[in-house]
Every structure is written in C-alpha cells, then in structure tokens.
Amino acid sequence: MDDQNKNLILATALSFVVILVWFLLFPPPEQAPGVTDASGEVTAPASTATGEVASPGVATPTESQAPGELPDQTVDAALAGNDRVDIETPRLTGSISLEGGRIDDLSLSDYREELSEDSDLVRLLSPVGTEAPYYALHGWIATVGVDQDQVPGPDTVWSVESGSTLAPGAPVTLTWDNGAGLTFRKTFAVDDDYMFTVNQTVENNSGADVAMRPYGLVARHGEPDTVGFFILHEGVVRMSDGELEEIDYDDMPDLSTDESRVEVVENGWVGFTDKYWMTTLIPAPGSEFRSVARAAGVDEDNPRSGVYQTETIYPQQTVAAGDTLSAESQLFAGAKEWETIREYEQGGIEGFIDSIDWGWFFFLTKPIFAVLHWLNALIGNMGWAIIGLTLIIKAILFPLAFKSYVSMAKMRELQPEMEKLKERAGDNREEMQKGMMELYKKNKVNPASGCLPILLQIPIFFSLYKVIFVTIELRHAPWIGWIKDLSAPDPSSILNLFGLLPWSTPEPGSLFFIFSLGILPILLGVSMWLQQKLNPAPTDPTQKMIFAWMPWVFMFMLGGFASGLVIYWIANNTITFIQQYTIMRSQGYKPDLLGNILGAFRRDEGSEEK
Numbered sequence: 001m002d003d004q005n006k007n008l009i010l011a012t013a014l015s016f017v018v019i020l021v022w023f024l025l026f027p028p029p030e031q032a033p034g035v036t037d038a039s040g041e042v043t044a045p046a047s048t049a050t051g052e053v054a055s056p057g058v059a060t061p062t063e064s065q066a067p068g069e070l071p072d073q074t075v076d077a078a079l080a081g082n083d084r085v086d087i088e089t090p091r092l093t094g095s096i097s098l099e100g101g102r103i104d105d106l107s108l109s110d111y112r113e114e115l116s117e118d119s120d121l122v123r124l125l126s127p128v129g130t131e132a133p134y135y136a137l138h139g140w141i142a143t144v145g146v147d148q149d150q151v152p153g154p155d156t157v158w159s160v161e162s163g164s165t166l167a168p169g170a171p172v173t174l175t176w177d178n179g180a181g182l183t184f185r186k187t188f189a190v191d192d193d194y195m196f197t198v199n200q201t202v203e204n205n206s207g208a209d210v211a212m213r214p215y216g217l218v219a220r221h222g223e224p225d226t227v228g229f230f231i232l233h234e235g236v237v238r239m240s241d242g243e244l245e246e247i248d249y250d251d252m253p254d255l256s257t258d259e260s261r262v263e264v265v266e267n268g269w270v271g272f273t274d275k276y277w278m279t280t281l282i283p284a285p286g287s288e289f290r291s292v293a294r295a296a297g298v299d300e301d302n303p304r305s306g307v308y309q310t311e312t313i314y315p316q317q318t319v320a321a322g323d324t325l326s327a328e329s330q331l332f333a334g335a336k337e338w339e340t341i342r343e344y345e346q347g348g349i350e351g352f353i354d355s356i357d358w359g360w361f362f363f364l365t366k367p368i369f370a371v372l373h374w375l376n377a378l379i380g381n382m383g384w385a386i387i388g389l390t391l392i393i394k395a396i397l398f399p400l401a402f403k404s405y406v407s408m409a410k411m412r413e414l415q416p417e418m419e420k421l422k423e424r425a426g427d428n429r430e431e432m433q434k435g436m437m438e439l440y441k442k443n444k445v446n447p448a449s450g451c452l453p454i455l456l457q458i459p460i461f462f463s464l465y466k467v468i469f470v471t472i473e474l475r476h477a478p479w480i481g482w483i484k485d486l487s488a489p490d491p492s493s494i495l496n497l498f499g500l501l502p503w504s505t506p507e508p509g510s511l512f513f514i515f516s517l518g519i520l521p522i523l524l525g526v527s528m529w530l531q532q533k534l535n536p537a538p539t540d541p542t543q544k545m546i547f548a549w550m551p552w553v554f555m556f557m558l559g560g561f562a563s564g565l566v567i568y569w570i571a572n573n574t575i576t577f578i579q580q581y582t583i584m585r586s587q588g589y590k591p592d593l594l595g596n597i598l599g600a601f602r603r604d605e606g607s608e609e610k
Helices: 003-025 075-079 249-254 338-346 362-379 382-396 398-413 415-425 429-443 452-470 519-532 541-560 563-586 593-597
Strands: 084-088 092-097 102-112 121-125 134-144 159-162 172-177 182-190 195-204 210-221 235-240 243-248 261-264 268-273 277-283 289-296 307-313 317-319 324-335
Touching: 084 102, 102 324, 121 134, 121 277, 121 324, 134 195, 134 277, 134 324, 195 210, 210 268, 210 277, 210 324, 235 249, 235 261, 235 289, 235 307, 243 249, 249 289, 268 289, 268 307, 277 307, 317 324, 324 338, 338 362, 362 382, 362 452, 382 398, 382 452, 382 563, 398 563, 415 429, 452 563, 519 541, 519 563, 541 563
Parallel strands: none
Antiparallel strands: 084 092, 092 102, 102 121, 102 134, 134 210, 159 172, 172 182, 182 195, 195 324, 210 307, 210 317, 235 243, 235 268, 261 289, 268 277, 277 324, 289 307
C-alpha cells in the first residue's frame, strides 16, 4: 500500500469513525443548611451569631409532587390557584405569582414547539403544581436582629403596590409588611428582549438595627428532559470572575460544598441552560456574591424527584432603624440568541456570550458563527449563508488545496509506473516500498501533501456541526422548497418517492429512518462519488473496495443529520470537484468523467511526457 493511499485512508477512516460514533449516540450531594418539614414546605435556615447563612434553603416540592408521583394539575389550573400580575412584552408573555413573588409563568412569543403556526409557544417557566415546575425567586435571608419568619419566603402573599401589567417601560412593584416594623418591596422591570431587573428593598421602622442577606434563586423540580447528546451541555452554566464552569444535572447531587459554591469577587452569573433556552441570575457588575449550584432530594431511580437549584447570595447588609436597604440584580429568561446575548455582554455582563456552548473548538466555532450570522443578515437566508460560508472556507484553504491537487495530478501520472513496480516487486513489500520512495524522490512528489486539506477539513467540519447543532438561529430556519428547518434532517424520503406515494416515512431516531433517504443525502452521496473519480485510483483491491463504498455509506449515515450540515458538505464537495478539475487541467490533464467512471483517464493532447 503506497504512502499516499495510506494517509488518505487514515484521514478518511478517522472522519468516518468519529461521525459513526456521533450517529450512534444521536437520539431520535451535600445539602446546604435549610430543611423541609413534613408538609413539604420550605423552612429557611435560622440566623446565626455571625449572620453567616449558607443558603436560602431548597425550594422542595409540595406533597402533591412527592417523589414517584406525577402532578395532576394542568398549567392553566396551577395558574388559576393564586393571584397574578401579567407579563406582556414584544417577546415574552406570562405572569408573576403574588404567592412568593416568583416569576413562574413565562412563554417565548417568537418561538413555537413545532413548525406549524398552530403549535404552542415554547414555555420556559412553569408554576409549582405542574409536571415540571421551573421558576425564579428573589428574597432575603434573616441573619441578625430578625427571624426568618419575619422576612418574605416562598409562600409569602404579596400585594400589588403599583403597576398592573409588567411591560417594557412599565415596572410593577409588590409590597409586604411583616407586622413588626419591616416593609419589603420588589420592583420588577423588563426590557424589549429577555432581561428582567429585580430591585428588592426593605424599609426598617422596627426601632432597632437588623441585618440580612439578599438572594436570588432559579429552581427546577425534577431533572428536565434533555437532548442527551454528548457534544451539547445542558445543566448549570456559570461564570465566576472570568472562569466558565458547566455542571451536568446528574453530577449536581454529588457536588461537595466546595464544588457547589464559588465566592465571586467582582463579576459572574449562574443559571440553567437548555439547548436553545436559558434562565440565568446576573448580579450587578462589580458585585461580590456567592454562586451556588446544588440539588436535593434526588432519587436516581426517579428522574422526576428532587430539586435542582442555582443561587446568588449577597453579603450581609445592615439596615439601621429608620433606613431603607436596596438590592438590585438581573434575571435573563429567554432564547440563547447570539446577537441578543452579545448585546448584553457589551452592556457589561462579562463573558455572557460563553453561555452558548461553543465547545472545545471555540476558537473555530465562534468566528465561524460570526461569519455565518453576517452572511445570513446580508443574504437573508441561512441555507444560502451556509453555502457562502463554504465558499469562504474553501477560498482560505485554496493555497493548500492547490498543492494537494497538483500532488494528486502527479500521482495520477505515476500510476502506470506504480503498476509496473508492483508487478516487479510481487509480494516483496520491502522492495515495493523502496521502489515507491525512489519513484517519489525522482519525480519530486510528496504523497502526504494530498492529505493535509482532508485533515484540516475534520476540525472545520466538527466546528460547523457544533454551530448548526447548538445555535438557535438555525432552528426552524427555512432554505428552499421542502427544507423548512435547517436544524432538522431532510424530511423528504425515497421510501415514498419524495411525497408521490401516499404513506408517511419513519420518524427521525427510529430504527428504519436510516433507510429513509432524502434528496439532500442522495445528492451528498453523488457529490462524494464524483469527487472521488478525480482522485488517483488505489492499486490495492481492498482499498479500491473501501473507496467505492464510502460515498454510499456516508449517504446513509448522514441522512439523519441536520439539513444545514448536509448542505455544507454538498457545497464543499461540489466546490472541491470544480477546484480539482480546474487545477488538474492546468497541470496538463483533461479529466474525462465518463471515461474515468469506466476506469479510463487520458492526458491532454500535446502535453509533454514527464
């Protein structure tokens, strides 16, 4: 086996194995202070002599949501269970519960569960009593001079002091008097996108100094449904003074105290991230706080059990008699849109763009997406933007490609001599290898140079795959005709003659979906096959068989991949074919595609023998 084909086989096999693994995997603690009583209600931790309280307590499920039991309330029924203040913005709709003053009802007006216009809006937050409670709560931890039952808790019923509907430019203020001289207020504001500002105040008319710690928390009851794909992080994501940390849900119950909490000196944030959505607590830039990520009551045999919680706990503050204390923070609850999150980062939230899972190849995925986003804004269609990005990538790699294709052309020229050498050497591999090296040296051919563009394509391919898989900008983004969602597989199918026959096709993720080839996967196989016809034919029969089957194997493998990725690969193969054809002609060869398919390849007339 010659070095050229050895290296080519190695590079292609590496790509094949990694993609195969991806395809097979692709799916269609120490509890901090704070206890739960028998009724399932939260009992906040008691104050200490120093005022040092570790946590506001875990927001545990009520009895109706005990481990192993499913709730029997619909969202509408749960929402009707207490008084609420509506939330209406250009991009959000929902409500704030006056019980606890928590944001626990939030849907995204720009996003639907399915492509259909009749599909439900994507629901981000849900109230307690539903199947998957998920909410944000802000409050105070009593430390000195005040008991925990004298500060508002998760069951405190607030009153509306001002405002009727929370909207941009229209804040809402809630109030609660503890009857012992302390008056608490929460003022909620929201912008045009996904950022809430929560300002908490306490007015002290008790006649004595008191001390307490403000906090914010985001709680999820039960482990949420996740995509479960290893290249995507879903769970806790937090930034602590420039250091990004990601924690999976199944790791949270086993976190030690040191792993669970981080003392942040200046800048940070913490929250839960899904594939496309995120809920994040964001203290004011420059603020000192404790960042906490933990879980309690988790039963490994019951994924709906326990509570997963992130917290931001601020330093103890003293409220002198007659004074008012204020604490302000932000809450992001919405879609992980690159442009929106970047604007928040530019507005002072350090490292917020890293809440998007860019992966190990972040140095490639970030610029790749930035260019893709720019092309989409310029062209107005993400599918054509992917093709434009492919053109740019191929232009950048063209100098290397030129050397590679020139090397391949020379290898083509040496094919007759290689065949003669093989006949002379017979089964003597040592003599064959020695003869090949002399032949390469004599003709100044570097067999490894043809593999370099292939090796460079692998991290680029992985990075683009990551971008297409994790970024929301491709979700439900159409291209042409039948391609309505570039983040989903090609919905057409050879099994029903691409819609001509009156039966449906297997769903993505099912056993038979791999055989339900769409138009794009078929075009991919054909483009790989045509490109292969320009490369030197392997002399070894085993290699020849592997190369002959490879386009069709990839065609089936990638049938279940996102349409955007398949479009990239088709465009890449097509551009590569054009480049290679042109360069080979410039080197004195005239590729005859029909003849090459039949195993023939002829040189340009009048070219000199080298």
